Amino acid sequence: MSTSSHNSNNTSPSPIINESNQRRCAACKYLRKRCSRDCVLSPYFPASLPHRFACVHKIFGASNVARTLQQLPVHQRAQAAEAMSAEAYWRVQDPVYGSVGVINLLQQHIYMNQRELARTRAHIAIHSPTRGPCSPWAGLWTSPI
Amino acid sequence: MSTSSHNSNNTSPSPIINESNQRRCAACKYLRKRCSRDCVLSPYFPASLPHRFACVHKIFGASNVARTLQQLPVHQRAQAAEAMSAEAYWRVQDPVYGSVGVINLLQQHIYMNQRELARTRAHIAIHSPTRGPCSPWAGLWTSPI
Numbered sequence: 001m002s003t004s005s006h007n008s009n010n011t012s013p014s015p016i017i018n019e020s021n022q023r024r025c026a027a028c029k030y031l032r033k034r035c036s037r038d039c040v041l042s043p044y045f046p047a048s049l050p051h052r053f054a055c056v057h058k059i060f061g062a063s064n065v066a067r068t069l070q071q072l073p074v075h076q077r078a079q080a081a082e083a084m085s086a087e088a089y090w091r092v093q094d095p096v097y098g099s100v101g102v103i104n105l106l107q108q109h110i111y112m113n114q115r116e117l118a119r120t121r122a123h124i125a126i127h128s129p130t131r132g133p134c135s136p137w138a139g140l141w142t143s144p145i
Numbered sequence: 146m147s148t149s150s151h152n153s154n155n156t157s158p159s160p161i162i163n164e165s166n167q168r169r170c171a172a173c174k175y176l177r178k179r180c181s182r183d184c185v186l187s188p189y190f191p192a193s194l195p196h197r198f199a200c201v202h203k204i205f206g207a208s209n210v211a212r213t214l215q216q217l218p219v220h221q222r223a224q225a226a227e228a229m230s231a232e233a234y235w236r237v238q239d240p241v242y243g244s245v246g247v248i249n250l251l252q253q254h255i256y257m258n259q260r261e262l263a264r265t266r267a268h269i270a271i272h273s274p275t276r277g278p279c280s281p282w283a284g285l286w287t288s289p290i
Contacts, residue, residue: 061206068240076241083245087232095213096221099244100228106251113258120265 189226
């Protein structure tokens with residue numbers, strides 16, 4: 001995503017355009033811009049993944065994504081681009097809840113797991129033959145986890 | 146978020162401005178626009194919650210939020226605005242992972258719960274005095290949950 005042009009030794013117009021197109025990242029291709037070597041989106045939105053950028057652009061807008069990445073240290077940008085792509089994908093799939101829908105599902109999963117754990121522990125407490133400190137169940141209630 | 150103006154019976158300039166300001170939603174106030182009665186953002190971003198809109202605007206952009214809401218049926222807009230506000234808040238708090246960071250935490254929580262459940266079940270399997278179909282533990286492994 002940049003307005004700067006690429007240099008080429010080839011003087012015929014067509015090959016220059018083709019070479020430029022081949023180099024362009026998905027963002028610059030989508031926005032019909034030339035892609036400079038220092039394009040901030042290029043490393044994270046390659047031409048091979050056009051839908052990934054289309055999603056992110058639709059939800060956040062290209063300039064917001066570029067700004068977010070620019071404000072981060074280089075070593076954190078790939079994770080941020082990955083996370084924004086996931087969020088954008090979820091919101092395209094579910095325009096009402098987006099990633100909050102995924103969070104709600106996981107919270108339900110946790111609730112069901114905890115209920116199952118409580119049920120299992122209740123069975124142990126009821127049916128345990130001995131409940132003293134020497135019981136084989138001693139320590140199960142004080143899990144370090 | 147609208148350019149249409151409010152009507153008022155008051156003819157002095159100052160009260161009109163004050164009345165308009167009082168009526169403006171957080172979005173129109175932030176964007177320094179007049180707020181019409183059919184403003185799509187007004188019901189979900191009241192003037193009393195200025196930070197909520199500021200977050201959403203920073204992450205998604207006001208026009209993207211307005212477009213998303215307009216494309217949804219009216220009865221789903223409040224949930225969508227709520228979800229977008231939560232996502233925006235998480236991304237402001239954690240510019241690298243945003244809501245994906247929350248999802249990662251919940252997944253760790255699920256993993257730990259499942260490990261604890263497996264540990265508890267393993268203890269039962271080892272220490273159970275009887276393991277036949279009449280055992281008090283029978284049925285624990287085939288939970289409907």
